[in-house]
Amino acid sequence: MxxxxxxxxxxxxxxxxxxxxxxxSTAPPPKPxxxxxxxxxxxxxxxxxxxxxxxxxxxxxxxxxxxxxxxxxxxxxxxxxxxxxxxxxxxxxxxxxxxxxxxxxxxxxxxxxxxxxxxxxxxxxxxxxxxxxxxxxxxxxxxxxxxxxxxxIAAPPQVRRVVDYAISQGIRRFAVFAPRTAYGDQMSSTLQDEAAARGATVVGVEQFDPRSLDLTGAAKRLATDIAGDGKVAILMPVAPPQLSSALASLSAAEIDTSKVQLIGTGVWDAPGIGSDSALRGAWYAAPDPxxxxxxxxxxxxxxxxxxxxxxxxxxxxxxxxxxxxxxxxxxxxxxxxxxxxxxxxxxxxxxxxxxxxRSQRALAVIEIQGDRSVVVSPAPSAFGQAMR
The missing domain is CATH 3.40.50.2300 (Response regulator)
Structure with a gap:
């Protein structure tokens, strides 16, 4: 100390x-x-x-x-x-x-x-x-x-990075569960653009009232959207403490989070994010912790x-x-x-x-594993097209 x-x-x-x-100065400078x-x-x-x-x-x-x-x-x-x-x-x-x-x-x-x-x-x-x-x-x-x-750290590059990683792991179907806010709208639009650019499919976009305590209705619609073959990555750009309500609504809608891949943005880069067991194995993009x-x-x-x-x-x-x-x-x-x-x-x-x-960032993909987070895809060491 x-x-x-x-x-x-x-x-x-x-x-x-x-x-x-x-x-x-003895001579006055030009007046800007x-x-x-x-x-x-x-x-x-x-x-x-x-x-x-x-x-x-x-x-x-x-x-x-x-x-x-x-x-x-x-x-x-x-x-x-x-x-x-x-x-x-x-x-x-x-x-x-x-x-x-x-x-x-x-x-x-x-x-x-x-x-x-x-x-x-x-x-x-x-x-x-x-x-x-x-x-x-x-x-x-x-x-x-x-x-x-x-x-x-702008939000769109975070979505691009985690989508790229999900596709590299064989996931081709995506969905969004987001608040009906300017941020939620931006993240939903970004996911649709990035998935389309990579030949992937967005099977559902469901947004909920951020002031509501009951998100079950939107979660049930999402459950219908994602029904079908193949694993689905669900983007949830939801910050704590509302994230807990969003996760609970997925469970209430009988969406088995062990059979889908949850992905997020930098709003998950917060202390204690792994306290909810439903987030175990989830991915988000952020600087190397x-x-x-x-x-x-x-x-x-x-x-x-x-x-x-x-x-x-x-x-x-x-x-x-x-x-x-x-x-x-x-x-x-x-x-x-x-x-x-x-x-x-x-x-x-x-x-x-x-x-x-604008700025470019080299972001890592981080997996939530209970009380700790693990880098599963290191940040690129050089700037390139994937980091645009």
């Missing part, structure tokens, strides 16, 4: 406020569109990096955990050339825009965050006006565009509590900023530098940013 306190003290010394006064930008470097020569996080509102707990992970990363990455400052992006696009403008006035050269997709989308016009590039923590591919990259386990142990030792799941995004983003600052060009946060085709590697595994703002 003594070494952890020393690490924190050192990290604190490395953190410099983006609002540090910039050098005075939007707020007047300050110097991207501090008087001591550090590069200013902004961290936009929800430090107030409904997601403040997540925001604080991500801020602590960012501070931890600054120390671990040896980012002595960075001056990192956190700005409260709140829970709305307007508060995110205000935070971005404050960071821009302070001269920050790169913006890490915000967390929400709608907030990231709201920053795009400011980036187009000449503002700093954004690496957002959202996983919403709709928010992705040139200059605004999403770093979160072994990498995250070490991060979680060290975070717990420093801060005395486990990190929020999204904390790894902030950790990896700061490590990426440090690598960019040490780049061959003397430190560049340009689109060309960010979209390095070789990609980057962090706690959540390899990631590559694309020119259109």
């Amino acid at each position: 003594r070494s952890s306190l020393v690490a924190l003290a050192t990290a604190a010394l490395l953190l410099a406020a983006c609002a540090e006064p910039s050098h005075t 569109a939007g707020p007047q930008a300050g110097s991207p470097t501090t008087p001591s020569g550090k590069t200013r990096i902004a961290l936009l996080l929800p430090l107030s509102g409904r997601a403040a707990t997540i925001g604080r955990s991500m801020q602590q992970a960012a501070e931890m990363s600054l120390f671990d990455s040896g980012g002595r050339e960075l001056a990192l400052a956190a700005y409260d992006s709140g829970a709305t696009p307007d508060t995110a825009v205000d935070a971005y403008n404050r960071a821009r006035v302070d001269g920050c050269a790169l913006v890490l965050g915000p967390l929400f997709g709608s907030s990231a989308s709201a920053l795009a016009p400011l980036v187009k006006q000449g503002g700093a590039n954004v690496i957002a923590f959202s996983n919403d591919e709709k928010a992705a565009q040139p200059g605004v990259w999403i770093m979160g 072994a990498r995250r386990a070490d991060f979680e142990r060290r975070y717990l030792a420093i801060y005395g509590r486990p990190p929020e799941r999204l904390a790894t995004l902030a950790y990896d983003a700061v490590a990426l900023a440090a690598q960019l600052a040490r780049g061959r060009s003397g430190g560049s946060f340009s689109a060309d530098a960010i979209t390095n085709p070789n990609g980057w590697t962090g706690v959540d595994g390899p990631i590559r940013f694309l020119p259109d703002g």
Whole structure:
């Protein structure tokens, strides 16, 4: 614990406020569109990096955990050339825009965050006006565009990865049991597109009211849909605690989960997911958990509590900023530098940013085996078509 306190003290010394006064210039610079930008470097020569996080509102707990992970990363990455400052992006696009403008006035050269997709989308016009590039923590591919990259683990690639694995195991029939929400709609549509592209068949798509406690009706319709020969993989993009109700409804509809293959998305990547015996043998796609386990142990030792799941995004983003600052060009946060085709590697595994703002992830397929999860298909070691 003594070494952890020393690490924190050192990290604190490395953190410099983006609002540090910039050098005075005798000739006024050209006035850009939007707020007047300050110097991207501090008087001591550090590069200013902004961290936009929800430090107030409904997601403040997540925001604080991500801020602590960012501070931890600054120390671990040896980012002595960075001056990192956190700005409260709140829970709305307007508060995110205000935070971005404050960071821009302070001269920050790169913006890490915000967390929400709608907030990231709201920053795009400011980036187009000449503002700093954004690496957002959202996983919403709709928010992705040139200059605004999403770093979160998008849901469609998770479906593609687990569908590919199911097909490799001889499964050709698929079904969906999902909530009637925007997320459920997206996952249902993605499964149908991906199955069709691979010559597989979707035999049923049943969605239920997410506010209902009784999902039996939808489950019985699903049971009728999947009747026939051949094993069926049922996609259930349902997060705990509602996942328990969804699984119970399958049992009530007399769907034998031992005779179907349950598959899921990253919402299953949560502690205690294997406590329901019906999930034994189920598959989902996510970053390799072994990498995250070490991060979680060290975070717990420093801060005395486990990190929020999204904390790894902030950790990896700061490590990426440090690598960019040490780049061959003397430190560049340009689109060309960010979209390095070789990609980057962090706690959540390899990631590559694309020119259109999306990102590619190397995901593993994980099988739930009671109180532990096992990687049954390792994450690809190189970026390719299967990871699009």
